[in-house]
Amino acid sequence: MKKWFLALALLLLTSCEQGREIVIRETNDHAGNIPVKVTEEQVYQGDLLLVNKEYSLHKVGIQPDIVNLYGYKELTQGYALLDHTIRLSQRVAREFSVMIGAAEGDGVRHFMISSGYRSLDEQDRLYQEKGADYALPSGHSEHNLGLSLDIGSTEMEMNRAAEGKWLEKNAWKYGFILRYPKDKTDITGIQYEPWHFRYVGLPHSLIMKDKNFTLEEYLDYLKTKRTISIETGGKSYEISYVPIAKDTVIYILEGRRYSLSGDNIGGVIVTTSR
Template sequence: MKKWGFLLLLLLCLCLTFINIEPFFEPKEEIQNYDHYENDKVEDRRISGNLQKKEITEEQIYQGNLLLVNSEYPVHPESIKSDVINLSTHNVLTKGYGLLESAIYLSEDIARRFSEMITAAEKEGVRNFSITSGFRDFDKQSVLYQEMGSAYALPAGYSEHNLGLSLDVGSTQMKMAEASEGKWIEKNAWKYGFILRYPKDKTDVTGIQYEPWHIRYVGLPHSAIMKEKNFALEEYLDYLKEEKHISESINGEKYSITYYSISQSRTFNVPDNSYFEISGNNMDGVIVTVYQINYRVKC
């Protein structure tokens, strides 16, 4: 009996060595705020357990998925995604949608996430998508601005297209404002980390006319919070700056989001072995998003 007990104990130990860390999840449609802390209690209440200190660098203000780019805050060289590719040379990534021309560029990471979203739309019978524009370098943006003028284009360095995070999505059937593709994007893009960057009811906030074709990647949980609260990116970044720290729960997955002003702090603390992301806001600070990690035992 002692021998069998030892074998069972050994088997249990082996099972516990196979731990699967899963910071991501299948997006659904539930979001709830489970805690807001007072600003003066953020440091000692938001995190428990062993902590590790991380440095914030000046360069990080201008890197990440939450950068605000508009007529006031231009794109910095370090803001441009480093994994930009020509989509026409990556057939796996363009499955399920078309390209308006052969030279359309986009961050490879963003292209993969867009492809996942298009696959989900196709399962719901919405399948006539095309990308009409993606990443543009400063030279191409300058030419576009000269050709179309300020009413239809932005100067080089002041367009989100110069980042690699944004793309224009069209329908092969009709204009996006009336197309089922446009309606699906507006309703569901947030589940995959994308936002409709220039909504119809936010022109006074963004300063840009309604563009049902222009989507921007910000990532979860940010896209979910923005959808729930009906925030444009400008409003969301102001909200984070005001709150300093928020905690959200989406389908049981918990997220801790904290804004740090670079003028006030050059370090932040995160739990040991946690999964976290840092994004600058392209203005004056960074946003740190800590993901709760699920542990599943596999035998």
């Protein structure tokens, strides 16, 4: 079994003046390990934040690179915008462009973004106008993150369009998930929305697709397993859930690439690869 996998499975907790120290290791020294400080604020930042009727967005969770897509022609090749106000995380827009390019290679090319990022004020106005049956309160909508977008077809409704079918089959390959599936309304609390996609990144989208998980189910799965491993595309990943109550130090094996994402509840997901 991989050394890092064993170490994460056997989380060793010790105390330090600044807060908890979670040592991801097998031995009593930190040789070959890189210390990474995780602040409590990071619980509310990242690509895997759960934002729904129960958990509201913290302002630090809003993507810092929100742009008006109309002003970035290089990011809007191959698809249409409903109007000139569509905004999104620039990073997510790049990933979306890659995905649309792949779809075009399969002969599917009539995509349109009808909604992206909404400010908290915009969400509040929408909620006041539409009511609880058609909108979520400010801070409880994924559109407030900058990671979600409503994707349409210029040909027909998404539940019948080739664009919708292609995305449902392939979006996970590019880090996107269908956020509100037809058979999961009892879990998400939201009716089926074939147009609403959310960026979570790889390898998380792959695991969610393979296990037919919503984001709610995936986060619960990680909390239960604590550590999982996966190999895909020539890369080996280890993913671990770490509860965070205050500033914490984790140690990661030297030579591993890593990323952190909070869950917006009480922990962070540590993803390492090599």
